[in-house]
Amino acid sequence: MLVLKLAWRSIWRNRTRTLITTLGIMIGVMMVIFASGFAVGFSEKMVRTSTQSRSGEAQLTAVGWAKTLEETNVMSGLDERLALLDASPKVQAAAPRIVGFGLLSIGSRSRGVQLLGVYPARESKVTNWDSRLVAGEYLAEPGDMLIGAKLAEELEVEVGAKLILTGADVNTGEAATELVYVRGLLSTGDNGLDEGAAIVHIAQAQRVVGLPDAAHVIALDVTANTLEPDVIEADIAAFASDTVEARSWRQTNAMIAEVHQMMGAYMDMILFMIFLIISFGIVNTISMSLLERMHEFGVMRAIGTSPWQLAGQIVTEAGFLGLVGAIPGLLAGLGLNAYYASVGLNFSEMNAYGMTFVDPIYPLVNVPEALRVAAIFTLLTALAATVSAIRVALVKPVDAMRS
């Protein structure tokens, strides 16, 4: 306890210097906690945007379909499969889809689009399209179509416009046309979807591509937490078979999963970079104060303190310095995150990884993570003092006392 008392009181001998050093540590800790709260909030938002605007949390597809998008590679026995999924406690919603190609035309204007055929009621439990309408309404009547607001702009159409959807039978190649009505305009944040997809009733899509009663994808909303893909993968494994693959968003949205996974390591890098910057100041002030106290250290050595005990004493002091900076930094960082978690940070102009952030980003208030950051800063401060401490501790007592 005497060691701690001595260390604690010693850091307050030069109040100004201690406050400057600890202020640096405090700002560093606050910045890292805020940055990581924001980054994780961003990363989770990105995952949720991608799952809710397109993929669902998991998907069942015919084996090999995801690689080739071969239109003839469909899942059969749709009704039994849906019955099974609907009965499973692991699955909250299942939405079969046809994924094909089509051409939308109106007058002399036409655009090739990805044709998505969906069950509107099922789909609305997996994706958030029904709440992402910037105009019009969600699919209701057969013949209704949702397109992205951006695509609508390109085609110069508005809600209520009547277009011709042309597709080809995947088996015969025979062209098929259907009349479709723009029922609503979407802005999901998924740029591919907003710029180049047409969403229609599944029956209509099945007719156009000549695949009655079939689906390429069954998108799932699962009971497990979106952010726990391990659990999701374990839960859906039961629905896979020789002909059907079950994959979580981590597998279907690989790039986003990778970014999400890297975020932790990325934040640690930022932490070390920020620490590196302030460590110059820390090391400087600590060695300065050590030099001033050489005589005192010589006396400590003279009365029996071993070099290691002396180094330990100095490192303990540095640890206290770290703590005195890290604790207010921790509170300030968490406070900042809590504030922005309630008001949100608006990035509606920001475009990243094929997504536009339609909603504000809410930084995550993660207390264990913030504690980890504060602890790392404290330890690093102690570590930064170690070299100087050892150097001081090894000075011959008589030389130290002469200073």
Next chain:
Amino acid sequence: MSDSKEKAEGGAGGEVVIEVDDVKRHYVTGGGTVKALDGASLTIERGEFLAIAGPSGSGKSTMLNVIGGLDVPDSGEVMVEGKHLGEMRQSQLAALRRDRIGFIFQAYNLNPVLTVLENTEYVMMLQGKPPAERKKLAVDVLEEVGLGDMLDRRPSQLSGGQQQRVAVARAIAGAPAIVLADEPTANLDSTTGQELLDMMERLNRERGVTFVFSTHDPEVMKRASRLIRLRDGKIESEERRR
């Protein structure tokens, strides 16, 4: 003092606790070589109250530092309680000082952030004594040096004489065999200095601790049981007082 290799011997036939044998400590400076110690030899027995006298720059501090292992001689040997200091590592020297040697300095050198009690407990903390025990021992020693009512003061709240008493308490609290005191009274007025010597003498007598102190004050020299005079790093003379 005819033989140049002659040693200052305890002579009473007691147990030798310190042996300094032909120790040299030279400093090369801009103005030439300074011979702080130049072939000094000295034997000290347990229970002595030994003064090392000499003018400023004669090598008194160097002698005490070498005995305490704070400084390393260029040649010659120092033995403390039968141990060759030259063969010991820094951590072993630290342990020797912690357990067997107390230090008192001219400028008191108490830790300014620790209280009187904590300063006194410090060495016992290094020794690994449990807090309750070391506190009790520290209080006892502080009462012995007449500071029983100032346990929680900081050094800055004490007079010089009081601070030096704390230094004595700190030096003695770890129950050392030897106390090395470098001009302990030089910063004190003569009455206070004599009181401090009374106290050191009592501790020497009652606890059997060997005291080695340096001084250039004739009044202080008078108090020694034996007096060694240094000049230019050499032992010039030796007198037995009692």
